[in-house]
Amino acid sequence: MEINELEEIDKTVKGWLRESRDNVLRNIDTRLTVSTKTSRRDLVTNIDKQNEKFIVSKIREFEPHARILGEEGFGDKVDSTKGRVWIVDPIDGTMNFVKQRNHFAIMIALYNDGIGELGYILDVIGNRLLSGGPKIGVFDNGQPLTPIADTALKDGLIGLSGPMVLNNEFNMVDIAEKSLGMRIYGSAGIDIISVLRGELVGYISYLKPWDFGAGKILCESAGLKMTTIDGKQLGMLSSTAVLLATRNAHRDVLTIVGK
Template sequence: MTNWTEIDEIAKKWVREAGSRIKQSMQENLTIETKSNPNDLVTNIDKETERFFIDCIQQTFPGHRILGEEGQGDKLHSLDGVVWIIDPIDGTMNFVHQQRHFAISIGIFENGKGKIGLIYDVMQDELYHAFSGEGAYMNDTALPSLREVPIEEAIIAVNATWVTENRRIDPGILAPLVKRVRGTRSYGSAALELASVAAGRIDAYITMRLAPWDYAAGCILLNEVGGIYTTVEGEHFTFLDNHSVLAGNPAIHKIIFNDYLHADK
């Protein structure tokens, strides 16, 4: 039988150790490469951090499988068994240019069900963590269930690139929504934006394309505080594919989905 308490304790230890390694690396010269486009960055620290997690997992839990952003894990076609979904540095552009506002993100699943979610804001030393059925926390502080907020008082995070890149939904819908809410934010790290929704710091997050390692841990956090997450079309996540994301407290999610994303239906 899987000892999830042990996995949770060990995973938290590894995350904090990886965070210390990242901080130490900031004194060194980074090797920066591009992936899908000139703004899609990866550094030697991304790759070394993912390798650290893979080596730790394979040595300690040899039966577990790994899906990692930098491609050093397994080639997965299902979430059967225990699967770790890892983003070693979410917000690499922030890491490179600002040396802050980036996170380590790990979601651990068993047969497709999220069991443990960890998002570590390295520079703030804030570890958001959730254990299925046991609530969500930021360090030692329990995160309360999300409260309903009037849309006029809501703060939403929006990845603005979808205004120019999206072809499925008219980006013009963004303007009336932005005018109606209290404010908008963009942090450059999907993991931290989802953690901020779970913590009630922002009320919703909208973006048109995330990979599983971007959203897996955040969704596990949201499960524990009553958050809702779907694609902008209202579909459930597979946790194996890229998806658009609409996440938030249930009331705000419903308003954005019905009144803005699909007002014509």
């Protein structure tokens, strides 16, 4: 895709996100309709659904022939990376949204034939937008992202999945102990923003495409590494344990995982 086209799409998506954020904030203190999906910890609300319907409708109007992969199922059945594919997570961190009314994000990504073109992660309450891609660069609230220091695991904090630590999957306890400390935020989007801003050296969790689609584009554009937990290439449609980190911390984690 050409720069002019990407810049036009970028401007349009930022408009959707502003409107989407306004919609969420307008309804955040209303009585939520909450239901479970796969377990009592996997929630969906009426706001998740409304927000996804809104974003999907905007994409349909803007690009009718594109396919859309949305967490709540209002897009298309996407089983290949061919053509234009949008990935939408209307509320990332729904448990946080329900219980805290904080620490949740809206995420949108655009892929073209499997190549990440543009990614967006909006911290709704913090009103912080990480956006961009490999051709236009990565921006933090409209300003070029500050270069990320290549910090080692031992010198930084790391975001980890609580259940993975409790079950010591992939030697998560050792990873936590080798770092300066672990943080559990409960939202992939918030964790990814923290890595992009240099607040964390990495993040590990089981993720689905809507959890990492935008982050993969932004992080790789910013020089970070995002792979499967064992260092293999992460496909756009993967659902697996994901390792995001600085290059040094990534190498450190793989050494521990491989023990």
